[in-house]
Amino acid sequence: xxxxxxxxxxxxxxxxxxxxxxxxxxxxxxxxxxxxxxxxxxxxxxxxxxxxxxxxxxxxxxxxxxxxxxxxxxxxxxxxxxxxxxxxxxxxxxxxxxxxxxxxxxxxxxxxxxxxxxxxxxxxxxxxxxxxxxxxxxxxxxxxxxxxxxxxxxxxxxxxxxxxxxxxxxxxxxxxxxxxxxxxxxxxxxxxxxxxxxxxxxxxxxxxxxxxxxxxxxxxxxxxxxxxxxxxxxxxxxxxxxxxxxxxxxxxxxxxxxxxxxxxxxxxxxxxxxxxxxxxxxxxxxxxxxxxxxxxxxxxxxxxxxxxxxxxxxxxxxxxxxxxxxxxxxxxxxxxxxxxxxxxxxxxxxxxxxxxxxxxxxxxxxxxxxxxxxxxxxxxxxxxxxxxxxxxxxxxxxxxxxxxxxxxxxxxxxxxxxxxxxx
Ligand SMILES: C[S@@+](CC[C@H](N)C(=O)[O-])C[C@H]1O[C@@H](n2cnc3c(N)ncnc32)[C@H](O)[C@@H]1O
Numbered sequence: 001x002x003x004x005x006x007x008x009x010x011x012x013x014x015x016x017x018x019x020x021x022x023x024x025x026x027x028x029x030x031x032x033x034x035x036x037x038x039x040x041x042x043x044x045x046x047x048x049x050x051x052x053x054x055x056x057x058x059x060x061x062x063x064x065x066x067x068x069x070x071x072x073x074x075x076x077x078x079x080x081x082x083x084x085x086x087x088x089x090x091x092x093x094x095x096x097x098x099x100x101x102x103x104x105x106x107x108x109x110x111x112x113x114x115x116x117x118x119x120x121x122x123x124x125x126x127x128x129x130x131x132x133x134x135x136x137x138x139x140x141x142x143x144x145x146x147x148x149x150x151x152x153x154x155x156x157x158x159x160x161x162x163x164x165x166x167x168x169x170x171x172x173x174x175x176x177x178x179x180x181x182x183x184x185x186x187x188x189x190x191x192x193x194x195x196x197x198x199x200x201x202x203x204x205x206x207x208x209x210x211x212x213x214x215x216x217x218x219x220x221x222x223x224x225x226x227x228x229x230x231x232x233x234x235x236x237x238x239x240x241x242x243x244x245x246x247x248x249x250x251x252x253x254x255x256x257x258x259x260x261x262x263x264x265x266x267x268x269x270x271x272x273x274x275x276x277x278x279x280x281x282x283x284x285x286x287x288x289x290x291x292x293x294x295x296x297x298x299x300x301x302x303x304x305x306x307x308x309x310x311x312x313x314x315x316x317x318x319x320x321x322x323x324x325x326x327x328x329x330x331x332x333x334x335x336x337x338x339x340x341x342x343x344x345x346x347x348x349x350x351x352x353x354x355x356x357x358x359x360x361x362x363x364x365x366x367x368x369x370x371x372x373x374x375x376x377x378x379x380x381x382x383x384x385x386x387x388x389x390x391x392x393x394x395x396x397x398x399x400x401x402x403x404x405x406x407x408x409x410x411x412x413x414x415x416x417x418x419x420x421x422x423x
Pocket of ligand 1: 256257285286287288290291292306308309312334335336353354381
């Protein structure tokens with residue numbers, strides 16, 4: 001057994017310390033704690049460790065609310081006081097921008113904590129194998145059987161109990177059940193199978209008897225190469241989200257922001273930015289169901305949303321009518337294939353909200369060719385790809401006016417942020 005002093009937390013959730021000048025990574029610790037650790041893996045330049053005993057405890061350590069913590073891979077920070085967690089994640093965010101993007105002197109605004117840090121998730125992906133339903137262990141494919149998750153809204157925990165009862169009725173077991181419960185408390189469920197399942201296990205009425213009357217519908221999906229293809233859907237695949245005075249239809253196959261308490265804060269921040277300038281044309285790349293494009297339409301003469309997922313584009317087209325956003329238009333395309341159209345439309349403002357991979361080189365090239373482009377709002381869920389992209393944008397005439405961490409995922413290492421660039 002070795003003793004280390006934890007220097008800081010790093011992206012991914014672990015803390016780092018040193019054993020004989022060699023870096024060691026250890027989960028579930030806090031900065032300045034002295035910890036006895038076991039080395040579980042030795043690599044050329046680092047050790048992977050597990051904590052065995054905390055010798056000097058941080059004043060910010062708290063009793064985790066969940067008994068599965070450290071077994072279940074869902075949470076990284078349940079042992080840390082919430083406001084301190086936000087501080088640590090903010091430090092990791094700023095440090096990543098510096099280290100990866102060489103962005104040293106950029107204005108960093110106060111982080112936006114989540115108004116509630118428990119029961120915030122509106123969506124869950126329950127893994128299933130035999131009798132086990134739950135989440136993967138950290139860095140493993142082993143399922144931790146759980147009966148409750150403190151990050152999920154009540155309706156998702158209710159659905160988890162229902163799933164346990166319903167699975168014996170399936171002649172072939174799904175490997176995953178994805179449950180989504182909207183702000184209006186309507187639910188859709190996706191069952192993912194490793195092979196093509198023709199037969200629907202139960203009708204909607206029976207499924208509701210187990211999963212609750214709020215169930216709008218459920219679908220059977222074939223999972224192949226990490227991609228879930230819809231085989232069939234029973235009932236309605238749509239639920240509705242109310243955010244302030246906006247309403248969005250979201251299908252079971254579309255993305256929607258996962259923290260139900262932070263969506264409005266994100267939209268408010270985008271709106272505040274839109275209000276500052278008079279904008280004739282704006283683009284929203286990676287627009288989903290129109291969560292930002294539709295609010296942007298209140299402040300720009302015309303907005304074009306670009307989204308690759310056909311279900312999300314159908315929802316977005318429905319949502320433009322629902323919200324009377326007749327000046328907002330949606331295109332089904334990959335952001336990287338829209339170059340010519342976007343350059344021709346010559347927007348003054350582009351909002352980017354890409355997946356974790358960030359923006360690709362084609363999209364970046366297009367942004368640099370837009371003559372009128374003065375402002376970029378970059379919403380990111382991965383500080384490393386954000387840093388890479390900001391670095392390229394700042395090398396090519398843009399300045400980071402502000403950046404801030406927005407805690408969309410309390411108790412996990414994930415870092416969402418909103419950055420404003422101007423030219
Ligand atoms: C982080 S989500 C943001 C969605 C939306 N802005 C929102 O807040 O609800 C990223 C979106 O990008 C879409 N997407 C992924 N790759 C894309 C691409 N190459 N071109 C356009 N959209 C893409 C996904 O389908 C998803 O809807």
